[in-house]
Amino acid sequence: MPTQVTTITAAETRRRMADLKSRLREISGVSRQREELHIDYVADQLDQVRSSTDRDVAVQRLDHQARLIHDIQSALAKIEDGTYGLCERCEQPIPRKRLDAIPWARLCVRCQSAAEAAAHNGEPTFEDAA
Secondary structure, eight states, X not given: OOOOOOSSOHHHHHHHHHHHHXXXXXXXXXXXXXXXXXXXXXXXXXXXXXXXXXXXXXXXXXXXXXXXXXXXXXXHHHHHHTOTTBOTTTOOBOOHHHHHHOTTOOSOHHHHHHHHHHHHTTOOOHHHHO
């Protein structure tokens, strides 16, 4: 069972929680404004390619937003249960600078690098198991 990180002060925790909630509202608002994906059948091959590419980009953007929303909600839950700031893989504290840059970070830099290298090599990743 991970231990609570004591290096993050209560004031920092409140600030991070407010920042995370603000970011979540911002992303959720953008998600609600999205246009529905639809498939248009067009005769011109160039238009078909363009439509397919536009649809693929939209799906990737929606997927990214959904993952980000999940990660932010997870970070908020970790603040509540006292495990915020711990790497999900090695359970070591995530450096403050990393949390400043990515407040919803789930992995420390070392574990994130290992996960990205594994994904690049086609190996199952930590994300696949989570």
